[in-house]
Amino acid sequence: MITIDAVGMHYRELNVLIKEGIKRGIKKFFLENVNGQYYIGDGIKGDDVVITINGVPGNDLGAFMDGPTLIVNNNVQDNIGNTMNAGKILVKGDAGDVVGYGMRGGRIYILGDAGYRIGIHMKGYDEQFPVIIIGGKVGSFFAEYMAGGIIVLLGLNDNNSDEFYGEYFATGMHGGTIYLRKKIDFSKYSKEVELYEADEDDMIFLKKYLIEYSDSFNIPRGQIMGKPFYKIVPSSARPYAHLYTSA
Amino acid sequence: MTKSSFSNIQSEYLALVDHNKCVRCKRCIQNCGWGVYSFGGDRIISDHNKCVACGRCYTYCPEGAISIVKNPTVVRENANWKDGLMKDIWRQSETGGILISGMGTTFKYKKYFDHVLLDACQVTNPSIDPLREPMELRTYLGKKPSKLDIEFDKNDEPILKTKMPPQIELQTPFVFGAMSYGSISLNAQKAMALAARALGIIMNTGEGGLHDDLVPFGKNIIVQVASGRFGVHRDYLNSGIAVEIKIGQGAKPGIGGHLPGEKIGVDISKTRMIPVGTDAISPAPHHDIYSIEDLRQLIFAIKEATDYEKPISVKVAAVHNIAAIVSGIVRAGADIVYIDGYSGGTGAAPNIIKNHVGIPIELALAQVDERLRNEGIRNEASIIAAGSIRSSADAIKAIALGADAVAIGTAALVVMGCHVCGKCNTGNCSWGITTQRPELVRRLDPEVYGEKLYNLISAWSHEIQEVLGAMGVNSIESLRGSRERLRGVELTDTELKVLGIKHAGF
Numbered sequence: 001m002i003t004i005d006a007v008g009m010h011y012r013e014l015n016v017l018i019k020e021g022i023k024r025g026i027k028k029f030f031l032e033n034v035n036g037q038y039y040i041g042d043g044i045k046g047d048d049v050v051i052t053i054n055g056v057p058g059n060d061l062g063a064f065m066d067g068p069t070l071i072v073n074n075n076v077q078d079n080i081g082n083t084m085n086a087g088k089i090l091v092k093g094d095a096g097d098v099v100g101y102g103m104r105g106g107r108i109y110i111l112g113d114a115g116y117r118i119g120i121h122m123k124g125y126d127e128q129f130p131v132i133i134i135g136g137k138v139g140s141f142f143a144e145y146m147a148g149g150i151i152v153l154l155g156l157n158d159n160n161s162d163e164f165y166g167e168y169f170a171t172g173m174h175g176g177t178i179y180l181r182k183k184i185d186f187s188k189y190s191k192e193v194e195l196y197e198a199d200e201d202d203m204i205f206l207k208k209y210l211i212e213y214s215d216s217f218n219i220p221r222g223q224i225m226g227k228p229f230y231k232i233v234p235s236s237a238r239p240y241a242h243l244y245t246s247a
Numbered sequence: 248m249t250k251s252s253f254s255n256i257q258s259e260y261l262a263l264v265d266h267n268k269c270v271r272c273k274r275c276i277q278n279c280g281w282g283v284y285s286f287g288g289d290r291i292i293s294d295h296n297k298c299v300a301c302g303r304c305y306t307y308c309p310e311g312a313i314s315i316v317k318n319p320t321v322v323r324e325n326a327n328w329k330d331g332l333m334k335d336i337w338r339q340s341e342t343g344g345i346l347i348s349g350m351g352t353t354f355k356y357k358k359y360f361d362h363v364l365l366d367a368c369q370v371t372n373p374s375i376d377p378l379r380e381p382m383e384l385r386t387y388l389g390k391k392p393s394k395l396d397i398e399f400d401k402n403d404e405p406i407l408k409t410k411m412p413p414q415i416e417l418q419t420p421f422v423f424g425a426m427s428y429g430s431i432s433l434n435a436q437k438a439m440a441l442a443a444r445a446l447g448i449i450m451n452t453g454e455g456g457l458h459d460d461l462v463p464f465g466k467n468i469i470v471q472v473a474s475g476r477f478g479v480h481r482d483y484l485n486s487g488i489a490v491e492i493k494i495g496q497g498a499k500p501g502i503g504g505h506l507p508g509e510k511i512g513v514d515i516s517k518t519r520m521i522p523v524g525t526d527a528i529s530p531a532p533h534h535d536i537y538s539i540e541d542l543r544q545l546i547f548a549i550k551e552a553t554d555y556e557k558p559i560s561v562k563v564a565a566v567h568n569i570a571a572i573v574s575g576i577v578r579a580g581a582d583i584v585y586i587d588g589y590s591g592g593t594g595a596a597p598n599i600i601k602n603h604v605g606i607p608i609e610l611a612l613a614q615v616d617e618r619l620r621n622e623g624i625r626n627e628a629s630i631i632a633a634g635s636i637r638s639s640a641d642a643i644k645a646i647a648l649g650a651d652a653v654a655i656g657t658a659a660l661v662v663m664g665c666h667v668c669g670k671c672n673t674g675n676c677s678w679g680i681t682t683q684r685p686e687l688v689r690r691l692d693p694e695v696y697g698e699k700l701y702n703l704i705s706a707w708s709h710e711i712q713e714v715l716g717a718m719g720v721n722s723i724e725s726l727r728g729s730r731e732r733l734r735g736v737e738l739t740d741t742e743l744k745v746l747g748i749k750h751a752g753f
Contacts, residue, residue, distance in 0.1 A: 015551055038544070043481045043552025059544055064552040066481040079535050082548065083472075085480040098535050102476025104520055120534045121475055123520040145475075145528055147521040172530075175522045237525035238508050245344030246673055247335065247598050 001028040011037040062089050081108045103130040110134045111217045117141045124148025133213045140166030147175035154181045178232040192239040198229035255337040258295035268312035275304040280677035280687050299668040303677035346598040349671025351590045354602045359609035360641045366732040368719040377712040383722035388629040389414035389558040390582045413558050418447030419708040424656030427453025429506045429515045430594030434691040435680045441697030443467040456518040475529035477519040490549050491560035497591030497634035500564030500605045504529030510674040510683050543579035558582035565611035570618035577628045591634025592657040595672035608634050613746045616649025639707035649728040663696045
């Protein structure tokens with residue numbers, strides 16, 4: 001276990017300390033007074049490494065990360081879990097724009113809201129199966145070009161409002177599944193997706209992730225799972241095929 | 248002669264079989280990826296409509312019985328309404344689709360390389376004989392320090408104190424252009440990897456990830472990160488000698504990648520991590536890059552993930568404001584900028600973009616080099632010029648216009664048998680290059696074509712040495728950006744000004 005005081009520290013210095021610590025075999029890191037440092041956990045490996053962050057980390061948190069767990073006790077900024085391959089990011093606050101861009105595995109759980117461009121081009125294959133769960137609401141361009149994995153949007157924070165997503169929802173989605181805890185306005189769909197009520201198999205499948213999510217944030221399980229879920233899947237694996245003619 | 252059909256679009260070529268010569272070995276049926284040939288019981292039958300004149304059948308016909316000819320049937324045309332334009336209209340009126348094709352533009356814009364001539368020594372300064380004297384082609388790609396700190400030890404020997412940024416060492420100033428696994432076959436990539444290793448140069452994965460079979464070639468590979476982030480993960484970034492962020496491509500500036508579902512089999516599905524048969528879509532922008540500052544953020548995200556040990560290249564298409572754009576890219580921290588001219592190739596791009604968007608590499612290159620020099624940052628990044636380098640002459644001229652090295656894509660495919668038919672998007676390539684059909688891929692022997700690629704680059708390198716000798720310089724570095732050694736012919740004052748060269752005679 002190691003505690004690093006990040007006051008006034010450049011990200012490069014901070015990341016060298018983390019990488020060297022991992023090399024020395026340290027499994028638990030506590031970063032104190034983090035204040036906007038970019039790239040924390042960028043490209044690090046190690047399935048049993050846990051980094052707890054106090055303060056607000058800067059952009060690209062956990063980019064290209066491959067195994068470790070990052071626990072953030074505050075909000076995070078943009079671009080967390082960028083092209084992440086494995087591991088887990090827990091955010092006990094809100095997230096900025098671009099969460100899990102091109103994500104290929106691992107889990108990102110956000111307690112609060114998230115901004116624009118969440119889960120763009122998430123992908124998956126076999127055991128590589130990325131999962132994003134967002135407790136609150138999200139902005140526009142959600143799940144664009146989604147190609148694999150799952151995103152769960154809970155809309156927990158305001159049970160009276162259905163306004164928990166923005167424009168251009170799931171545009172160009174061609175793989176993976178989106179689960180919603182509330183039904184959404186059909187007119188706001190992208191043309192490429194279809195809505196169904198989640199069936200029993202879906203719920204059995206979702207349960208382990210939802211339990212992990214609620215336990216991570218000390219939310220009573222019943223508060224999340226008490227309502228029916230809906231799922232959104234692509235209507236075609238080739239949403240744009242009809243657009244082209246071979247010259 | 249042609250079978251009439253209800254489409255206005257007549258076959259472009261006729262696949263004619265001389266039945267007196269034909270021995271019915273059916274090799275043409277087997278070789279044609281387009282399904283032109285079939286056996287009619289006693290003779291070979293051709294479906295001319297399917298022929299793209301890729302040349303595979305007559306190359307492998309043991310009897311020389313096949314001729315591919317342009318369809319002599321007249322489509323009435325005039326200077327304004329050409330055959331091709333009418334065909335495009337018919338095609339689009341039948342399908343309502345965006346016309347899409349492979350390879351570079353087919354339009355006849357001015358090729359500036361063909362209007363630039365090289366200098367040579369006569370009397371007043373001696374030329375050098377490259378057969379007898381050393382002629383250095385070695386090139387280093389990467390950021391160069393603006394000054395060197397040197398200390399002297401107690402024996403007065405100099406010690407370099409400056410830490411050199413990471414460099415790629417090329418034995419000759421060529422690299423293979425980015426062509427992804429998916430757009431081309433694994434065997435085509437392997438041929439380039441073998442040649443790159445033997446030549447001491449590099450190839451580029453393109454945006455389709457790195458197949459396991461290519462991992463051992465890491466020292467000769469640039470791995471690419473594009474907007475679809477296909478195959479990108481930590482180990483991938485660390486498996487090559489450098490990482491390239493693809494922003495744009497000369498054949499399709501401003502739009503993303505599009506690998507048609509026909510080419511997404513199980514193996515491609517696995518490396519790209521998308522469903523089988525889906526279209527692999529790379530969005531037009533990276534959705535984490537909306538500005539130069541964002542680009543800087545990704546450059547340093549990758550530098551962090553690779554411990555600052557790899558040069559980072561940024562690939563852009565040559566467009567109108569390219570000099571300012573490249574200046575921004577260099578200031579964002581790129582170690583290499585790869586500029587792709589409008590006639591560069593592609594696996595698939597809409598014709599409307601390919602034929603009408605972008606600018607020639609020659610003009611872009613001259614302007615970029617000048618801008619970076621004027622701003623005092625030319626040393627901050629190396630420049631790779633591409634799109635389309637068709638010969639060693641193009642390469643030499645590009646270097647004299649300011650490039651550190653050139654990339655070849657289409658030329659490398661031509662080595663493998665490509666006849667530039669432009670149908671890469673269909674996945675039926677009879678030469679086994681731009682296809683994923685196993686029976687077609689199998690016929691491309693990586694070792695055979697690796698050696699041919701080696702031969703081509705060796706030949707071009709010797710040609711460059713010949714020219715350098717004639718110019719009286721003994722290293723490629725002495726030619727770089729040396730526009731005084733270039734003269735223009737048949738160019739306007741404006742064109743000469745943009746290129747930064749004098750007209751021949753001056």
